Amino acid sequence: MAEERRRFPRYDYEIEVRYSTQGIASVEGYTVTRNISRVGARITVSRFVKKGDVLKMDLLPGASRDPVSGYCRVVWTKNLTKPSAFQTDAGVEFTKFNTEDVDRLLATVK
Numbered sequence: 001m002a003e004e005r006r007r008f009p010r011y012d013y014e015i016e017v018r019y020s021t022q023g024i025a026s027v028e029g030y031t032v033t034r035n036i037s038r039v040g041a042r043i044t045v046s047r048f049v050k051k052g053d054v055l056k057m058d059l060l061p062g063a064s065r066d067p068v069s070g071y072c073r074v075v076w077t078k079n080l081t082k083p084s085a086f087q088t089d090a091g092v093e094f095t096k097f098n099t100e101d102v103d104r105l106l107a108t109v110k
Helices: 099-107
Strands: 016-021 028-036 040-046 054-060 068-079 087-096
Touching: 016 040, 040 068, 054 087, 068 099
Parallel strands: none
Antiparallel strands: 016 028, 016 054, 028 040, 040 087, 054 068, 068 087
16 A cells, blocks of 8 residues: 655545636636545646646635635646546645635535
């Protein structure tokens, strides 16, 4: 069995996400997390999002809780054919998020 290399536990939990790339020809979209940890998440994004891109990201946990907003960096991508060839799986690392806000959000999913 492979040794776990992650620093923080990852939770299989869906949270609605609004994201956008930076720059003149920005890409915007909505998705849900496939899993999330204190330092990052796995999400499905537009195929136009590439490794190294910086995303503005709003985690929208629902009407009863405040959104958590910040920036993340795409650290890996994996092309998908289903549900759509126009989407890709992406691992993102939170780079400019308030860690207290992320901890508050994760307290509801543990």
